[in-house]
Amino acid sequence: MITRRTLSIPELGPDGLDIPYFDIRGRGDGPLLTVLSGVHGAEYASIAAVREFVRDLDVDTVSGRIIAVPVANVPAFWARTPFVVPADGKNLNRHFPGDPDGTFTEVLAHHLFTSFMAGADYVVDLHAGDVPEALEPFTIFEESPVESASLDLAVAYGAGHIVRQAAVARTVAGSSCAAAADAGIPAIIAESGQNGLLDRAAIDRHVAGLGNIARSVGVLDGDPWPAREAQRHEGWHWLRTDRAGWWQPAVTTGESVPAGGLLGTMSDVWGEVFAEVRAPEAGTPLFLTTSPAVSADGLLLGLARSGS
Numbered sequence: 001m002i003t004r005r006t007l008s009i010p011e012l013g014p015d016g017l018d019i020p021y022f023d024i025r026g027r028g029d030g031p032l033l034t035v036l037s038g039v040h041g042a043e044y045a046s047i048a049a050v051r052e053f054v055r056d057l058d059v060d061t062v063s064g065r066i067i068a069v070p071v072a073n074v075p076a077f078w079a080r081t082p083f084v085v086p087a088d089g090k091n092l093n094r095h096f097p098g099d100p101d102g103t104f105t106e107v108l109a110h111h112l113f114t115s116f117m118a119g120a121d122y123v124v125d126l127h128a129g130d131v132p133e134a135l136e137p138f139t140i141f142e143e144s145p146v147e148s149a150s151l152d153l154a155v156a157y158g159a160g161h162i163v164r165q166a167a168v169a170r171t172v173a174g175s176s177c178a179a180a181a182d183a184g185i186p187a188i189i190a191e192s193g194q195n196g197l198l199d200r201a202a203i204d205r206h207v208a209g210l211g212n213i214a215r216s217v218g219v220l221d222g223d224p225w226p227a228r229e230a231q232r233h234e235g236w237h238w239l240r241t242d243r244a245g246w247w248q249p250a251v252t253t254g255e256s257v258p259a260g261g262l263l264g265t266m267s268d269v270w271g272e273v274f275a276e277v278r279a280p281e282a283g284t285p286l287f288l289t290t291s292p293a294v295s296a297d298g299l300l301l302g303l304a305r306s307g308s
């Protein structure tokens, strides 16, 4: 049975905040798979994928339970805000497992974590390149005692690139999959789509990957597809600019870049180049800021390490 439910958080905003979600229960026993999307409210390909996955689901093929949250960050969705929660300007995917006594984003993260993630057997958090971001499809999992189960989720999703993040080398803290890993729950972040676009192929990749994960963990009937070939990366470099300026990338996502290779340049408003951004080691850009306007300490790209 598919039930449409709402998580109500009365303390957020003047009228409280409601987060709609699907609660899908199969006839037989099985695991609880939680699927989040819209943690970043303008990554529409991931939100569309959850809507379509549930729309096309045959509930008679479900064993166990699937919780599917199409828009976790409701305020950002309606405000069309990339990356952050409008109320406090914080990135929701840096604040899991949240804080019930914190700011808007921290309270929201707390409720999402306790209501949807803490009791799950598996967590899959769907993302995409945000409005100013190009992106090559990839999955991320975290070093943890349950990392082999997390890797299985990443392999089942089927993207061409898989990034493992060691606990000591997390590029960011407080992501959904890091908080889940810390709680002993196998989890991945899956990224497909770019620039906030409703790209058909990007949505289809998310829907197919999610379905294959659901079959591989036994919450959906049917055999998963054979493992696909993927390039494995041990961590990455997130490159930033100290100084605000015009970012001109010299690479595209998914290409192999040698150590020292030019990734792009920063120039001032007059067009004078003041910095060349080069690869600290060999790797593959998996996401890339496509907007030339980058402020001081702004993110330019994520270079996944080749691991060679």
Ligand SMILES: [Zn+2]
Pocket: 039, 040, 043, 127, 128, 130
């Ligand atoms: Zn995202």
